[in-house]
Amino acid sequence: MATAVNYSSQNLESSLDEAFERALARARQGMSEALPHVVAGKPVADGEVFDRFDPVMPGESVSRALAAPAGVVTDAVAAAKETTRIWRNRPYQDRIALLRAAKAEFSGRAAEIAGVISAETGKTRLEAVAEAYEAGDLIEQYCAELERHDGFVTPMRSQAEERNTDVLRPYGVFGVIAPFNFPVALSVNMTAAALVTGNTVVLKPSDKTPWSTALAAEILGGHLPDGVLNVVHGGAATGQALAEADVDGIAFTGSAEVGWSLVRKLGDGPWARPVLAEMGGQNPAIVTASADLDAAAEGIVRSAFGLSGQKCSACRRVVVDGAVHDQLVDKLVERAKRLSVGDPADPTTDLGPVIDDAIAARLDQALATAGRDGTVVTGGRIEGQRGNFFAPAIVTGLPAAHPLTRDELFAPFLTVTRVDGFAAAIAEANAVNYGLSAGIFTTDDTERERFLDEIEAGVVYVNRREGATTGAWPGIQSFCGWKASGSSGKGGLGPWYLPGFCREQSRTIGHP
Numbered sequence: 001m002a003t004a005v006n007y008s009s010q011n012l013e014s015s016l017d018e019a020f021e022r023a024l025a026r027a028r029q030g031m032s033e034a035l036p037h038v039v040a041g042k043p044v045a046d047g048e049v050f051d052r053f054d055p056v057m058p059g060e061s062v063s064r065a066l067a068a069p070a071g072v073v074t075d076a077v078a079a080a081k082e083t084t085r086i087w088r089n090r091p092y093q094d095r096i097a098l099l100r101a102a103k104a105e106f107s108g109r110a111a112e113i114a115g116v117i118s119a120e121t122g123k124t125r126l127e128a129v130a131e132a133y134e135a136g137d138l139i140e141q142y143c144a145e146l147e148r149h150d151g152f153v154t155p156m157r158s159q160a161e162e163r164n165t166d167v168l169r170p171y172g173v174f175g176v177i178a179p180f181n182f183p184v185a186l187s188v189n190m191t192a193a194a195l196v197t198g199n200t201v202v203l204k205p206s207d208k209t210p211w212s213t214a215l216a217a218e219i220l221g222g223h224l225p226d227g228v229l230n231v232v233h234g235g236a237a238t239g240q241a242l243a244e245a246d247v248d249g250i251a252f253t254g255s256a257e258v259g260w261s262l263v264r265k266l267g268d269g270p271w272a273r274p275v276l277a278e279m280g281g282q283n284p285a286i287v288t289a290s291a292d293l294d295a296a297a298e299g300i301v302r303s304a305f306g307l308s309g310q311k312c313s314a315c316r317r318v319v320v321d322g323a324v325h326d327q328l329v330d331k332l333v334e335r336a337k338r339l340s341v342g343d344p345a346d347p348t349t350d351l352g353p354v355i356d357d358a359i360a361a362r363l364d365q366a367l368a369t370a371g372r373d374g375t376v377v378t379g380g381r382i383e384g385q386r387g388n389f390f391a392p393a394i395v396t397g398l399p400a401a402h403p404l405t406r407d408e409l410f411a412p413f414l415t416v417t418r419v420d421g422f423a424a425a426i427a428e429a430n431a432v433n434y435g436l437s438a439g440i441f442t443t444d445d446t447e448r449e450r451f452l453d454e455i456e457a458g459v460v461y462v463n464r465r466e467g468a469t470t471g472a473w474p475g476i477q478s479f480c481g482w483k484a485s486g487s488s489g490k491g492g493l494g495p496w497y498l499p500g501f502c503r504e505q506s507r508t509i510g511h512p
């Protein structure tokens with residue numbers, strides 16, 4: 001049965017629309033008490049209070065939480081360790097049944113979840129509701145994968161006097177560090193994968209979205225034994241304490257700088273511990289001389305400006321053959337100008353604000369640099385608003401290898417680079433440290449096959465109007481970063497993610 005809403009959806013049913021608006025209004029009323037940590041199934045009220053302010057109305061607190069002292073992190077890891085043996089030895093069918101019960105709750109509470117997501121992030125209703133449904137589909141994807149592999153127990157060839165089996169076994173306790181941009185879906189992605197394979201978890205929400213991720217953890221934890229899923233709130237210091245604690249591995253989604261620092265930290269010791277990190281992207285869309293330019297413009301604009309460009313898979317760069325450069329730019333600008341920027345409470349809004357002053361300041365600087373070194377064809381800060389609202393920016397004419405075409409900005413900012421021919425397009429597309437997603441628009445089969453062979457990215461799309469570089473959905477596309485975008489060479493949403501949470505054991509049992 002198809003999911004009710006996904007990232008390619010164009011509208012919501014009226015009942016879901018109305019339910020979202022009620023949920024957003026409730027969430028914007030905020031909370032009087034700070035969110036506690038959850039350790040061994042019990043709330044722990046310890047640490048300094050921090051607030052998360054509505055990005056639409058800065059200064060208005062929508063959520064608050066307590067920043068975990070190091071001792072709370074230690075206690076949470078200890079609680080997770082105490083339950084590892086019981087949880088990993090529970091039949092995998094039981095673990096699946098518990099997680100599937102949580103999946104049903106995510107679907108049933110989709111509007112409520114979406115309202116909280118939108119209040120904390122400024123995300124539009126379509127993307128917020130889709131995220132709530134994605135959480136359920138992620139759980140189902142991993143439950144189904146574990147079933148398909150019979151709990152990762154594989155019979156091997158056996159000799160006359162012995163029985164041989166290969167087993168994937170959980171590491172133990174995983175620290176899960178969640179991002180702000182998909183605070184429900186990506187926290188569930190990492191947490192559900194760890195849990196279903198028999199690991200226990202200490203989850204740290206982003207300090208930008210404590211309520212959204214705490215709500216996801218509440219739904220999951222309500223179906224689990226105490227201590228299997230623990231939650232510690234806070235910012236960088238809490239994340240650092242979790243990485244330094246006695247965890248057996250880390251699952252992380254966020255910046256490349258932080259992700260690779262975790263890889264180095266957990267690799268430095270008597271043995272290396274796994275870090276499953278999905279990181280940023282500087283994602284290109286190639287447009288060749290043969291492309292359908294209308295399809296290309298639609299796919300690029302949808303990918304570049306959804307969630308105000310605050311997606312690791314967002315289209316950041318267009319690499320276009322000079323023969324169609326001007327035509328494509330005109331079409332991109334025309335589509336970008338159609339987008340409505342405003343409050344997600346308004347059903348006509350296509351883009352909300354960027355999430356905080358830090359991203360806004362980087363975007364202001366980038367726009368100034370782009371105006372100096374190239375041409376800002378459209379877009380920029382919208383004055384007179386309380387929040388950090390920006391019209392989608394499209395920049396042309398930057399010099400070759402300009403930093404704005406190489407460094408991830410995480411904002412509604414798109415560069416267009418003119419090249420001469422297909423070989424130059426591939427070279428330019430690959431000329432970054434990142435390798436998350438990439439797209440191409442072409443009607444030439446040879447170009448398509450060469451793109452698939454040579455592009456250095458883990459998620460690739462060909463002629464996709466629904467999103468040139470975005471829109472991956474559990475069980476339909478996997479989500480894997482190459483190069484600086486991923487630490488393991490395999491990613492979430494697909495068939496190869498779960499083994500990353502396990503280590504292999506060969507068992508030979510002789511007859512008594």
